Amino acid sequence: QVSLVESGGGLVQAGDSLRLSCAFSGDTFSNYVMAWFRQPSGKEREFVASIAWRGDPIEYADSVKGRFTISRDNAKNTVTLHMNSLKPEDTAVYYCAADEGPGVIYSVVSYDFWGQGTQVTVSS
DSSP states (O other): OOEEEEEOOEEEETTOOEEEEEEEESSOGGGSEEEEEEEOTTSOOEEEEEEOTTSOSEEEOTTTTTTEEEEEETTTTEEEEEEOSOOGGGOEEEEEEEEOSOSOTTOGGGOSEEOOOEEEEEEO
């Protein structure tokens, strides 16, 4: 059974940077499209970024394009989200997700496995 464990969340100020990591186990990592979603309090879960099996293509939500960078290390079974120029509206629980594919990368229902989430809070 696939397991995803996120780490790296926390409380930062607007303009700061943060790095989230997701450790994958339980299957062949390189067979999965990996993604980050986020869920602000009281709102629906939304797509942030995705990265395909060999690292291309990569997709971003318009709201994070130019500020966030997703990457993966297939040798270490990890996916990372580098977040720069953070804004208060980036505050949310961030989830790592895995899709054996193929599916619609922006859709929550495409993903087969989810992590427990990590809280990111950006103060103004």
